[in-house]
Amino acid sequence: xxxxxxxxxxVAGAVAARRNGIPVVLTxxxxxxxxxxxxxxxxxxxxxxxxxxxxxxxxxxLASWRRPRSSIAVACQLxxxxxxxxxxxxxxxxxxxxTARLRMHSVPGVSRPALAVLLPTRPSPxxxxxxxxxxxxxxxxxxxxxxLGVAYTQLAHGIAEPRVGxxxxxxxxxxxxKLAKRAHELLDAEPPHGGLPIGFIxxxxxxxxLTGKADVIVTDGFTGNVALKTLEGAAAFAxxxxxxxxxxxxxxxxxxxxxxxxxxxxxxLADRLDPGHYGGAALLGLEGTVVIAHGAATARNITAAAxxxxxxxxxxxxxxxxxxxxxxxxxxFRRRT
Amino acid sequence: xxxxxxxxxxVAGAVAARRNGIPVVLTxxxxxxxxxxxxxxxxxxxxxxxxxxxxxxxxxxLASWRRPRSSIAVACQLxxxxxxxxxxxxxxxxxxxxTARLRMHSVPGVSRPALAVLLPTRPSPxxxxxxxxxxxxxxxxxxxxxxLGVAYTQLAHGIAEPRVGxxxxxxxxxxxxKLAKRAHELLDAEPPHGGLPIGFIxxxxxxxxLTGKADVIVTDGFTGNVALKTLEGAAAFAxxxxxxxxxxxxxxxxxxxxxxxxxxxxxxLADRLDPGHYGGAALLGLEGTVVIAHGAATARNITAAAxxxxxxxxxxxxxxxxxxxxxxxxxxFRRRT
Numbered sequence: 001x002x003x004x005x006x007x008x009x010x011v012a013g014a015v016a017a018r019r020n021g022i023p024v025v026l027t028x029x030x031x032x033x034x035x036x037x038x039x040x041x042x043x044x045x046x047x048x049x050x051x052x053x054x055x056x057x058x059x060x061x062l063a064s065w066r067r068p069r070s071s072i073a074v075a076c077q078l079x080x081x082x083x084x085x086x087x088x089x090x091x092x093x094x095x096x097x098x099t100a101r102l103r104m105h106s107v108p109g110v111s112r113p114a115l116a117v118l119l120p121t122r123p124s125p126x127x128x129x130x131x132x133x134x135x136x137x138x139x140x141x142x143x144x145x146x147x148l149g150v151a152y153t154q155l156a157h158g159i160a161e162p163r164v165g166x167x168x169x170x171x172x173x174x175x176x177x178k179l180a181k182r183a184h185e186l187l188d189a190e191p192p193h194g195g196l197p198i199g200f201i202x203x204x205x206x207x208x209x210l211t212g213k214a215d216v217i218v219t220d221g222f223t224g225n226v227a228l229k230t231l232e233g234a235a236a237f238a239x240x241x242x243x244x245x246x247x248x249x250x251x252x253x254x255x256x257x258x259x260x261x262x263x264x265x266x267x268x269l270a271d272r273l274d275p276g277h278y279g280g281a282a283l284l285g286l287e288g289t290v291v292i293a294h295g296a297a298t299a300r301n302i303t304a305a306a307x308x309x310x311x312x313x314x315x316x317x318x319x320x321x322x323x324x325x326x327x328x329x330x331x332x333f334r335r336r337t
Numbered sequence: 338x339x340x341x342x343x344x345x346x347x348v349a350g351a352v353a354a355r356r357n358g359i360p361v362v363l364t365x366x367x368x369x370x371x372x373x374x375x376x377x378x379x380x381x382x383x384x385x386x387x388x389x390x391x392x393x394x395x396x397x398x399l400a401s402w403r404r405p406r407s408s409i410a411v412a413c414q415l416x417x418x419x420x421x422x423x424x425x426x427x428x429x430x431x432x433x434x435x436t437a438r439l440r441m442h443s444v445p446g447v448s449r450p451a452l453a454v455l456l457p458t459r460p461s462p463x464x465x466x467x468x469x470x471x472x473x474x475x476x477x478x479x480x481x482x483x484x485l486g487v488a489y490t491q492l493a494h495g496i497a498e499p500r501v502g503x504x505x506x507x508x509x510x511x512x513x514x515k516l517a518k519r520a521h522e523l524l525d526a527e528p529p530h531g532g533l534p535i536g537f538i539x540x541x542x543x544x545x546x547l548t549g550k551a552d553v554i555v556t557d558g559f560t561g562n563v564a565l566k567t568l569e570g571a572a573a574f575a576x577x578x579x580x581x582x583x584x585x586x587x588x589x590x591x592x593x594x595x596x597x598x599x600x601x602x603x604x605x606l607a608d609r610l611d612p613g614h615y616g617g618a619a620l621l622g623l624e625g626t627v628v629i630a631h632g633a634a635t636a637r638n639i640t641a642a643a644x645x646x647x648x649x650x651x652x653x654x655x656x657x658x659x660x661x662x663x664x665x666x667x668x669x670f671r672r673r674t
Binding site: 094132135136167168169170175176177178180205206207208209210211219220221222223225226227228229230231232233234235236237238 | 431469472473504505506507512513514515517542543544545546547548556557558559560562563564565566567568569570571572573574575
């Protein structure tokens, strides 16, 4: 029921995912969802679990307590009861994070789940974690974010030993705010916190987000969200600037056509910066997979989100996180020598 | 003596500024600077104050204590003694900030000076403050940053009532980390903290940095620096992407020429994102003006930095800050009702 476009895009995307072989269940108002499914001839293929309440886009974290029958709460409960493997939503990020934390179990040892988004680097995307789940994490949580990010990129991009960087404001170890400095020490510790090893390459800066210098970039949810939205804004700004340049200068028909093409190229770059391009942000660290599609997600984005969720489930992301964090947890009680 | 290109670009830029009517003094090693000045026929026009020590680019804040005879320390002392009005440097930001704080007086009531950079919005640039001077400010400092930013944009861009936004991760008042939430309350308080009024428009997000939604965007130095470097990285990424697209697709000579033009346009956008484009970052809140040019500053950038410093001095930036903060300080002891 979430998302800026209402349920019609969600239903269309869900039906397409179903036709691609992903078993999909919808949660929400049957009176709205069934006619939309009927229009796709998909009433028999996609079951609807009733959830009469809706968490609106403007509602924040607190609303999740008050709305146990919202479509997102019901979806999370299905996962908790083992009746579904993953949740996909285009609702408000704060609302989904809060509801998922409330209605689903955490992987043992994980203090707080974190939001992982993919940045469009080559040859494989860089994982930015946390992109907005926890605004004020403790330094130890950043160590867990690194473990979550490593598990994700190993699974999703087949990178055996991901390079992990810490987002801060200078490349030397002593640079950053208190949180970043302490997180650097924890990430740099030998043996690596008793957990599975993390390939920590040190500090990275804002200029490194799109260079592919690191496979996983760890940060707090406040900084991560500002950085992600700054990238989105910069891409839109560059596209608009180029569009203005194109319209300001005359030229033959051919030139104009190519100028349009360049604007299209740049808009595509902007799209690649949009987390929706890769299916959405993955909320990692819960017993069950949660993928958050962009609020403005189209049917195609919703299908991509369902495919991402499905591939994370098939790849056993939760088990892999449990393995990494389980080790780590035991190590927390070991003293550094 | 600072900057990636060594003193030759600095000297060339200083000589050009002198010829534009700005009285310039150089601090540094006379044995290096005098031959460079002689090559410009400027030995008689630009005095050299000896400073035998150099704060290297890799040295951080601590080195400023150990190097009272560095070129930046001597320059700051000239301002402190009233023998110069402003300092321009292309050295390491951390080193300059630390040295300036140590060797110059603060404006009464200013807890910590902050770094203001200009973002290339239209019709006038947006001031981002703090862009990296203080990684862990207290919330009250963000209120002072707002006052510094307002004074700067009033003076530099002639905006009578600048719109001030707080950089955070959601537009609603309750969004953000603890620092941003508390800063929002302070900025929003009525009467405005006993100081001169601040035109606070509320929270802004990373997507708003380049839209001109606010004239002044306030944040902590950690987030501000990550955001600034993220913008730089995104512009470089977009330019590289377009360049690759241009070289990959064939086309007539006209098309190729236009594609080159598009890459040039975008590179120009990237340049405009570079603080050096506007002369550099201004360190505000000290009794005396400090402008930090980009480490990779060319002669032209150094001249622009000298011009920015000169115009801030002529516009009496320090007096204007004193006026705004002086009021503010008296108000700090007033209780909110």
